[in-house]
Amino acid sequence: MRIGVLGTGMVGRAISGKLAELGHDVRVGSRTASGDTVVFADAAAHGEIVFNCTSGAASLDALGAAGDLAGKVLIDVSNPLDFSGGGPALFTDTTDSLGERIQAAFPDALVVKSLNTINCNLMVNAAAVPGDHVVFVCGNDDGAKARTRELLGEFGWTPERVIDLGDITAARGTEHYLMLWLRLMGVVGGPSFNISVAS
Amino acid sequence: MRIGVLGTGMVGRAISGKLAELGHDVRVGSRTASGDTVVFADAAAHGEIVFNCTSGAASLDALGAAGDLAGKVLIDVSNPLDFSGGGPALFTDTTDSLGERIQAAFPDALVVKSLNTINCNLMVNAAAVPGDHVVFVCGNDDGAKARTRELLGEFGWTPERVIDLGDITAARGTEHYLMLWLRLMGVVGGPSFNISVAS
Numbered sequence: 094m095r096i097g098v099l100g101t102g103m104v105g106r107a108i109s110g111k112l113a114e115l116g117h118d119v120r121v122g123s124r125t126a127s128g129d130t131v132v133f134a135d136a137a138a139h140g141e142i143v144f145n146c147t148s149g150a151a152s153l154d155a156l157g158a159a160g161d162l163a164g165k166v167l168i169d170v171s172n173p174l175d176f177s178g179g180g181p182a183l184f185t186d187t188t189d190s191l192g193e194r195i196q197a198a199f200p201d202a203l204v205v206k207s208l209n210t211i212n213c214n215l216m217v218n219a220a221a222v223p224g225d226h227v228v229f230v231c232g233n234d235d236g237a238k239a240r241t242r243e244l245l246g247e248f249g250w251t252p253e254r255v256i257d258l259g260d261i262t263a264a265r266g267t268e269h270y271l272m273l274w275l276r277l278m279g280v281v282g283g284p285s286f287n288i289s290v291a292s
Numbered sequence: 293m294r295i296g297v298l299g300t301g302m303v304g305r306a307i308s309g310k311l312a313e314l315g316h317d318v319r320v321g322s323r324t325a326s327g328d329t330v331v332f333a334d335a336a337a338h339g340e341i342v343f344n345c346t347s348g349a350a351s352l353d354a355l356g357a358a359g360d361l362a363g364k365v366l367i368d369v370s371n372p373l374d375f376s377g378g379g380p381a382l383f384t385d386t387t388d389s390l391g392e393r394i395q396a397a398f399p400d401a402l403v404v405k406s407l408n409t410i411n412c413n414l415m416v417n418a419a420a421v422p423g424d425h426v427v428f429v430c431g432n433d434d435g436a437k438a439r440t441r442e443l444l445g446e447f448g449w450t451p452e453r454v455i456d457l458g459d460i461t462a463a464r465g466t467e468h469y470l471m472l473w474l475r476l477m478g479v480v481g482g483p484s485f486n487i488s489v490a491s
Contacts, residue, residue: 286491291423
């Protein structure tokens, strides 16, 4: 599948590397082209599916530079993290989310929020942590969520381990969970952990 | 043990009922006395340990009416929920928490945030949901956290299922997790669920 990955940080590298390993036709986009990296617009134009792996604060600008996203599945992995105050915080409040802001700014893109609740190594290899821990998807388009779930399956996230939280406003939940994740990281002693849901 | 429970809603009733069943000497406080319920100040004066089970928006006022809290273990179960905008949101942002506001307003109380991440029936009966799901504690006083863990143990929360997240600022994590909890409640179809942590 042709996939564009926006962002060359740890998350973008983990996702693009794994997708290429799986045999997908991947182009990685950045603000400026260099080496194997093309500009955002070229990566987005290439992809039937586009991953937003840019930093949360830069995401709207990066997507604005990505050209026409209409009809594309846009898997948003970003988090609205704000370190400007010293400690980690979010630049959204609980009536809003970055996922929603992206969907609002690009209304013809099919935004699916996913994978933003776990470390990038775990994103692309569900078995990196033992157990039946879960990932979440949310978004307004069921077809886009189904295509996202297929890719998640290739990363090891079997169907029963992918929880569909509903429309894109559920990004308020998965993004604000980061405030707990950051504390758990301190207790666990690193980012290699995840949650499961018992009921 | 002498315990004061502030609040006569579902959470206050679940906690005070269970504590009495366990043999503790419990007084339940409300704004006005009636039947077995005393006023906030009488319940707080009675307790070596005091539970704040009032609604988040009313907690600072209720605790202000509770008299001298110096040296008392104050287990804060509340959440800063705000339904004024239509949907559920929090009235704190991610640089703040209700747990911290309570500790700041009553600096001589030994505030421990706990149990606010689960439904009240599960709070007092860890076995109500199968599996090794967890609860959290955070607060600035280790002795107060140890006493809280003892009570949690009486509710069925064995030591390995109680995660100490550190000081009271970790309440930002457990309170903001509510945004995910609310969405999970929709998926599960009710409040009888909880998370565990795999690493």
